[in-house]
Amino acid sequence: xxxxxxxxxxxxxxxxxxxxxxxxxxxxxxxxxxxxxxxxxxxxxxxxxxxxxxxxxxxxxxxxxxxxxxxxxxxxxxxxxxxxxxxxxxxxxxxxxxxxxxxxxxxxxxxxxxxxxxxxxxxxxxxxxxxxxxxxxxxxxxxxxxxxxxxxxxxxxxxxxxxxxxxxxxxxxxxxxxxxxxxxxxxxxxxxxxxxxxxxxxxxxxxxxxx
Amino acid sequence: xxxxxxxxxxxxxxxxxxxxxxxxxxxxxxxxxxxxxxxxxxxxxxxxxxxxxxxxxxxxxxxxxxxxxxxxxxxxxxxxxxxxxxxxxxxxxxxxxxxxxxxxxxxxxx
Numbered sequence: 001x002x003x004x005x006x007x008x009x010x011x012x013x014x015x016x017x018x019x020x021x022x023x024x025x026x027x028x029x030x031x032x033x034x035x036x037x038x039x040x041x042x043x044x045x046x047x048x049x050x051x052x053x054x055x056x057x058x059x060x061x062x063x064x065x066x067x068x069x070x071x072x073x074x075x076x077x078x079x080x081x082x083x084x085x086x087x088x089x090x091x092x093x094x095x096x097x098x099x100x101x102x103x104x105x106x107x108x109x110x111x112x113x114x115x116x117x118x119x120x121x122x123x124x125x126x127x128x129x130x131x132x133x134x135x136x137x138x139x140x141x142x143x144x145x146x147x148x149x150x151x152x153x154x155x156x157x158x159x160x161x162x163x164x165x166x167x168x169x170x171x172x173x174x175x176x177x178x179x180x181x182x183x184x185x186x187x188x189x190x191x192x193x194x195x196x197x198x199x200x201x202x203x204x205x206x207x208x209x210x211x
Numbered sequence: 212x213x214x215x216x217x218x219x220x221x222x223x224x225x226x227x228x229x230x231x232x233x234x235x236x237x238x239x240x241x242x243x244x245x246x247x248x249x250x251x252x253x254x255x256x257x258x259x260x261x262x263x264x265x266x267x268x269x270x271x272x273x274x275x276x277x278x279x280x281x282x283x284x285x286x287x288x289x290x291x292x293x294x295x296x297x298x299x300x301x302x303x304x305x306x307x308x309x310x311x312x313x314x315x316x317x318x319x320x321x
Contacts, residue, residue: 181236
């Protein structure tokens with residue numbers, strides 16, 4: 001079959017036409033004029049590519065972009081990466097980690113150390129907490145990622161250490177279910193020992209809408 | 212936006228502070244976000260609340276926090292172990308200084 005397009009003369013467009021073999025499986029969407037004649041929109045499914053589109057029919061204002069080599073970006077997808085502008089010293093138990101510098105905040109959903117989900121979905125959340133002066137007298141220490149739906153804990157037991165370590169980092173990552181307007185933020189928590197731990201600069205908190 | 216007791220309890224099943232969450236949600240997503248969340252979690256809450264040991268999010272988190280706390284025995288053991296480690300460290304430093312492998316202030320000799 002040489003011609004793989006449905007043509008207006010083939011009477012395949014609109015309601016009430018008889019089904020014709022070997023054309024229906026090769027078409028996705030067809031744009032129609034008011035008088036019933038169809039316009040070229042998408043056609044030609046083959047084994048080697050999903051579909052061929054008439055470029056003039058692709059919305060020019062879409063936030064999604066595809067490069068010639070197939071990479072796809074979406075400038076509207078919620079995504080953020082923040083860091084701390086200065087050291088957060090002698091953190092109290094349950095102190096909220098402070099991230100005052102936005103490296104990027106696509107969608108503007110991060111404010112006051114808290115990410116707010118703009119839509120319901122699964123969000124990949126990650127952090128690196130760069131800690132100084134952990135007290136080996138603390139029996140338990142953890143960073144807690146608190147989302148509206150649940151909390152995630154990242155523990156260490158400093159009491160097993162022979163002395164106070166100068167540097168330590170706790171990193172964590174989770175694919176979290178969040179509803180629209182839900183929040184996510186981080187806290188520092190400890191039991192026992194002195195209030196002496198600092199959050200050093202070069203700590204980060206990031207996230208994006210995965211699906 | 213006024214919540215019924217049932218709506219507040221549904222939210223309390225999943226969030227720590229329903230009123231705070233609603234106030235935040237009204238700023239960021241409007242009443243639609245509040246309604247959507249309540250509708251999403253209502254079936255879960257309905258199936259859970261009849262259980263004899265039912266706890267809402269705040270109670271669950273408090274229970275988790277309590278479990279994380281070390282027992283007095285664990286604290287005492289950890290303190291004893293730390294004393295031992297400190298003593299061993301002091302003894303090791305003293306011996307290394309005596310052997311000339313460390314200076315008097317505990318550094319590697321130049």
